[in-house]
Amino acid sequence: MTVPPVILLLSGSLRAASSNETALRTTEAVAASAGVCTVRYEGLADLPHFNPDDDHDPLPGPVTDLRAAIAAATAVLICAPEYAGTLPGSFKNLLDWTVGGTEICDRPVAWVNVASPGRGGGAEATLRTVLSYTGATIVEPACVRIPLTQGMAGPDGVVADEGVRGELRRVLGLLTGAE
Numbered sequence: 001m002t003v004p005p006v007i008l009l010l011s012g013s014l015r016a017a018s019s020n021e022t023a024l025r026t027t028e029a030v031a032a033s034a035g036v037c038t039v040r041y042e043g044l045a046d047l048p049h050f051n052p053d054d055d056h057d058p059l060p061g062p063v064t065d066l067r068a069a070i071a072a073a074t075a076v077l078i079c080a081p082e083y084a085g086t087l088p089g090s091f092k093n094l095l096d097w098t099v100g101g102t103e104i105c106d107r108p109v110a111w112v113n114v115a116s117p118g119r120g121g122g123a124e125a126t127l128r129t130v131l132s133y134t135g136a137t138i139v140e141p142a143c144v145r146i147p148l149t150q151g152m153a154g155p156d157g158v159v160a161d162e163g164v165r166g167e168l169r170r171v172l173g174l175l176t177g178a179e
Contacts, residue, residue, distance in 0.1 A: 004037045005176040008073035012080020012091035012123070014045055017157075019114045019148040020079040026159045027077065027112075027168045034172045041069050050096035066094065067101045075108035075175040076136070082115060082123035095130045105135035108175050110142030112168070117147060142174035 009027060013020040024040065031038045046062040054060060059067070070076060080091050087095070098104045111127055113120040124143070131138055146167055152159050159165065172178075 004035055005074035005178075006037045006039055006072065007031070007172060007175060008069055008076045009038050009040045010076060010078045010080075010091075010094070011040075011044065012078065012088055012094075014088075014090060018081065020081055022148055022153045022157055022159060023079045023112050023114045023146065023168070024077075025157045026153075026165060027079075027172070029158045030165045030169050031172060034169045035178065036172045036176060039069065039073065041066065044090055044094055047090075047094055047097060050093050052100070055097070055100040063097050066097060067103045070098065070101075070103040070107065073107065075110075075139075076104065077142075077171065077175060078109065078111040078127065079114060080111065080123055080127065082120045085122040086126045087123050092126065092130070095127075095134070098134050099130070102135075104131075106137055108139045108142075108177075109136040110139045110144075110171060110175055112171060113143075113145045114148040115145075116149075117145075120145070139174055142171045144171060 009024045011020050011024055028038045043062050043065055048060050080087055109131055113124055144167060146164055154160055
């Protein structure tokens with residue numbers, strides 16, 4: 001029996017109804033048909049402010065949980081908004097906690113940008129910069145723009161549009177090497 005690849009889903013938004021959360025819920029919904037297991041990281045709000053003086057064993061519990069989730073994943077998929085031209089501070093804080101560990105090094109990583117056309121470039125640029133410091137392997141063809149607008153998600157918070165779902169399946173395939 002083959003164990004399915006595990007994709008860690010990281011949201012850069014703390015807002016439950018954000019379009020980034022919608023994209024990740026939709027990714028979860030299509031993962032099974034792509035032969036992929038997804039795990040959603042839910043600890044963004046619990047991470048302490050990054051301080052290099054605290055980046056040693058024993059690590060704060062939420063940081064240990066983050067690093068363990070990354071280590072257990074085959075690949076990482078990020079969906080983060082742009083705020084004031086870059087990533088939200090809380091998500092940049094999460095990424096800062098990955099720099100001192102080796103868990104994300106050489107791990108396939110991609111992102112989905114759900115912003116309207118012409119927006120989100122600052123967040124993408126910051127992701128690219130920080131992930132290069134961590135040694136993550138950015139899977140370029142899996143870094144995509146899938147603009148989501150108000151009303152695209154159904155009452156379950158998932159997008160039913162087959163174009164969106166197909167693109168997310170393709171992203172999962174690229175991250176796991178199946179495509």
